[in-house]
Structure formats: C-alpha cells, structure tokens
Amino acid sequence: MTRLRDPYSLFGLRNYPMNIALKSEDFLARLASGLDARGLVTDPADMAPHLVDWRGLFRGEALAVVRPRTAQEVAGVVAACAQAGVGIVPQGGNTSLAGGSVPAGEGPQIVLSLSRLNAIRTVDKVGMLIEVEAGCVLQTAQQAAAAAGRLLPVSLGAEGTAEIGGIISTNAGGINVLRYGMTRQLVLGLEVVLPDGTLINGLRHLRKDNAGYDWKQVFIGSEGTLGLVTAAVLRLVPAPRHKVTALLAVPSPEAALSLLARAQEEIGDQVSAFELICGLSFDLLARNCDLKAPLAAAPWVVLMQADSCLSGIEEAMESVLAGALEAGEATDGVVAASETQARQLWALREHITEAEQREGPSVKHDVSVPIADMPAFLAEAEAEVARALPGCRANMFGHLGDGNIHFNVLIADGTDKAAVNRTVHDVVAKYAGSISAEHGIGRYRAPELAHYKPQAELALMRRLKGALDPQGLMNRGKVLG
Ligand code: FAD
Ligand code: MLT
Numbered sequence: 001m002t003r004l005r006d007p008y009s010l011f012g013l014r015n016y017p018m019n020i021a022l023k024s025e026d027f028l029a030r031l032a033s034g035l036d037a038r039g040l041v042t043d044p045a046d047m048a049p050h051l052v053d054w055r056g057l058f059r060g061e062a063l064a065v066v067r068p069r070t071a072q073e074v075a076g077v078v079a080a081c082a083q084a085g086v087g088i089v090p091q092g093g094n095t096s097l098a099g100g101s102v103p104a105g106e107g108p109q110i111v112l113s114l115s116r117l118n119a120i121r122t123v124d125k126v127g128m129l130i131e132v133e134a135g136c137v138l139q140t141a142q143q144a145a146a147a148a149g150r151l152l153p154v155s156l157g158a159e160g161t162a163e164i165g166g167i168i169s170t171n172a173g174g175i176n177v178l179r180y181g182m183t184r185q186l187v188l189g190l191e192v193v194l195p196d197g198t199l200i201n202g203l204r205h206l207r208k209d210n211a212g213y214d215w216k217q218v219f220i221g222s223e224g225t226l227g228l229v230t231a232a233v234l235r236l237v238p239a240p241r242h243k244v245t246a247l248l249a250v251p252s253p254e255a256a257l258s259l260l261a262r263a264q265e266e267i268g269d270q271v272s273a274f275e276l277i278c279g280l281s282f283d284l285l286a287r288n289c290d291l292k293a294p295l296a297a298a299p300w301v302v303l304m305q306a307d308s309c310l311s312g313i314e315e316a317m318e319s320v321l322a323g324a325l326e327a328g329e330a331t332d333g334v335v336a337a338s339e340t341q342a343r344q345l346w347a348l349r350e351h352i353t354e355a356e357q358r359e360g361p362s363v364k365h366d367v368s369v370p371i372a373d374m375p376a377f378l379a380e381a382e383a384e385v386a387r388a389l390p391g392c393r394a395n396m397f398g399h400l401g402d403g404n405i406h407f408n409v410l411i412a413d414g415t416d417k418a419a420v421n422r423t424v425h426d427v428v429a430k431y432a433g434s435i436s437a438e439h440g441i442g443r444y445r446a447p448e449l450a451h452y453k454p455q456a457e458l459a460l461m462r463r464l465k466g467a468l469d470p471q472g473l474m475n476r477g478k479v480l481g
C-alpha cells in the first residue's frame, strides 16, 4: 500500500494512526464500485437529512451517505473504510434522542444507512419469532407479526420511522417494557458486521442456545460503536385479544404507585403499560398540538393498559378503578370504550415529545431510579430545578412502571444546559439511578457518562471497544466519546 503525502493531512485527519492509501475521491470511487447506482449519496441536499438529528441539536459532516442493499455490501463498505481509516456512523431511522445517529468527532466519516436492508425474511407462528433485516421500520415488522396473529412487543412513539437495527443498537424501551422487557429481551439472534468488515451470522431460530459466549449481548445497546447490526431474529408473543385502556387523574406520584401496586395485584402481569404524565404535559399538548385530555385539569395523570388472550380483563380493570377511586388513589378517570378511543388516549402520550419540541428549547433527561423512590426523586429534582434554575420548568412524563421518567426541563433563553444536566443528574445519582434509561448515551450524554459512570466500568467498556474497534472507526464521539 503506497503512502501518499503525510496521511494526517488527508481528510483533515489528526491523531488517527491509520494507513491512508487513498484520497477521498479515490476512496469514494472505490466504495461506488461495490454498490449500485443508489448506493452512494454525495449530493449535499440529499445528504443533509442524514447529517442532522431528529431534535435539530446535532449536525455533522460526512464524505458521503452510503446505502448498501445487502449485508455483504455492508461488509464490503466497512472493509474499505477500515483499510482507508474512514469512520462509520451507522444510521437507521435517525430518530435518536441522544445525538447518536449523525457524525460527530474528528476525521473523515461516512454515514452508513441500513435502510435498504429492509426485508422481513421469516415470520414463524409456531416458533414465535420473526427474522428481519436491520433497515425494516419497526411498525412494518409489528404489522407483519400482527398479520400472523402474533405481537412484536416493542412500541414507541417513533415506531413509524425507527428501524429494527436502531432499536436493537439503542436497546430501546417504549411503553411495554413493564410487561415484555427492553428490546434486549426480544433478541434471539443477530447478524453483525465487525469494524474490520467481518460478517458474522448468528441468526439461529432457537429459544435456547448456550453454546459459548452470548456475544450478541455486546452489540445490543452499543449504539453503533462496536459494529453494525444487519439482521435479527426477534421473539414474538401471542397477540392479546382483549385490551383495556384507562386514563386516570391521580393526586400525586405516590398515589400513582399505589394504583400500580393495586393493578398488578389484581391483574398481574397483564398490565402492559403504566405511564405517569404531569399536568404541564397536557398544557403543552393543548397549546402546541391542539390535543385535549377527556379529563379535568389534574396535577398528575396515569395512562394504563392491560391486555390478555382471555376475556374478563375489562371487568378486572373496572374493579381496579373502583378500588382506586374509593381509596383516593385516583380522583377521576375514563376507560376507552373502543379501539378508536384507546388510540386517542395513546395519541396524547405519544405527542408529548412533539408538543414539548414546539414549546421551545428543553434539556431532556431520560432517567431511572428504583421504582419506590420515584415520588421522592421527582419532588427533589423539581425543587432543585426551581431553586437552581430560575425560569425553567420541569415537564415530567414517562414509564413509571419501569422506574423511568423523562424529566425534561423547559429552559429560559441563556440557561446553561450543562448546569441543567448536572442539577438533575446529581439528584439521580443520589437515588443510585441511571442517567440513561432507554435513549442511550450517544453524543448528548457522553460527558455525563464520563462524570457519573464508575471508572472501573468505563475502563471495562474501553477494553471492549479496543478489542472490537482498535482503529476507533465506529461512531466516533459517541458513548465513550
Ligand atoms: P438511529 O437514530 O438511526 O440510530 C440510533 C443509534 O443506533 C445510533 O447510535 C446509530 O449509530 C445506531 N444504529 C442505528 N442502526 C444501527 C445498526 N443497524 N447497527 C449498528 N448501530 C446502529 N426511545 C425509547 O427507547 N423509548 C421511547 O419511548 C422512545 N420514544 C421516542 C419518541 C419520539 C417521538 C422520538 C423521535 C424518539 C423516541 N425514542 C424512544 C428514541 C428513538 O426512537 C430510539 O432510540 C430508536 O431505537 C432509534 O431507532 P432508529 O432506527 O431511529 O436509530
Ligand atoms: C417517550 O417516552 O415519549 C420518549 O422516550 C421520548 C421523549 O423522551 O421525549
């Protein structure tokens, strides 16, 4: 391999000990030779949507957006990048709320979009599994499962855009974690491309496989920093035939937790969602999305759902609600009388993010604390925001059943965002919580991870990163920074 002039001057490289054998135009021509006509995007206008995150907070630069059609093409692109020392930013639906899916850091990079690997290869009713490529939109996979009378039990507000590879790489949560766990609990097998271009097919249709290390776990939640997911085998569950959805006004987070305990004692694990929403969220929904709750204004609201393959779930929920009203855990409530009404209630919850975005700048927090501590955490964190951050408001909503709240601070102009993070995360640390429950670290929380994660764990993570991606090509500037 002939070394051209000083390798560090090519691509504007600094401190990247790698072989630079090609100028960028030669490198791109080399990539193009292994792709079809739509596989290499270099037109700035076409690249633009791939270089800015969903929130419009993070923007990056790239030599190109590369759009392979197959895992073999992905492997070829990665091998070429490894040889030329060009970084790779894996991208699915680009709905990351942690700035993980657009270029950051230094040195030449490409955005590698998996969106064209979008086939649903198998839906196995008996085996209760689906084999699907990384670029398949989550909602499309959900629909394929439903058509087979099964449920792919991961659901989130971005499901119409987020892709299977993205939800695996962020270990996405969503509204049904309470009953079905995080995305990690659904993954039975992965096909991945390592940072040197090696393609590994672990797509076994097995429920149980203890033959050697369970290496797929390393890639789930690694946010594109250890390799690329090109396909997956995911667990399906029986599609519930009966569902009941209720929206309840509750006086406090403490009351909400009592209601959760009552529901789980009376309905068991058929409680499939339990969301807590503060009153401010409903003000934002009304003002910015023209969406109104069918309840009088309340300080806190619970949106809960139970579903079952057996009839009787509706009656069980009625009994829970009667008990909750009698015990003062709830002060008002409505039960959806139809699927349409249930969707209307869920639309309130799913639009909070958008309503918040339209209100103005915010500093988002995706935190978890031990469930029993959530009321104390919310009270203390809200008080801290009021004390330390004048003019800021805490919009609190999320997955109370999982101990995960989105504590999003609507900020006044000029507010120091890093100070907001530290104010909230110091309270999280006091409750031995996590600064990222489901969105991941990305670029957004990398400084906070360095501050709060114990050094021994960071050192272990760096050893893993060094073993799999010694050139530091994968998703620079994310997670470990
Ligand atoms: P991208 O945003 O494209 O990428 C996410 C990360 O994964 C990046 O680091 C990227 O480099 C990496 N990546 C993507 N594809 C691959 C691949 N094939 N191989 C390796 N790495 C890859 N998240 C939740 O957990 N719960 C929620 O309830 C939730 N609600 C949301 C609501 C809204 C309105 C929005 C906009 C987002 C929400 N999110 C939520 C965040 C986001 O949707 C999830 O993180 C989702 O998993 C991202 O999927 P994606 O395909 O868009 O991935
Ligand atoms: C949600 O639960 O709505 C998401 O995680 C998005 C958000 O935090 O805004």
Ligand code: ZN
Residues within 6 Å of the ligand: 173, 174, 398, 399, 406, 438
């Ligand atoms: Zn969430």
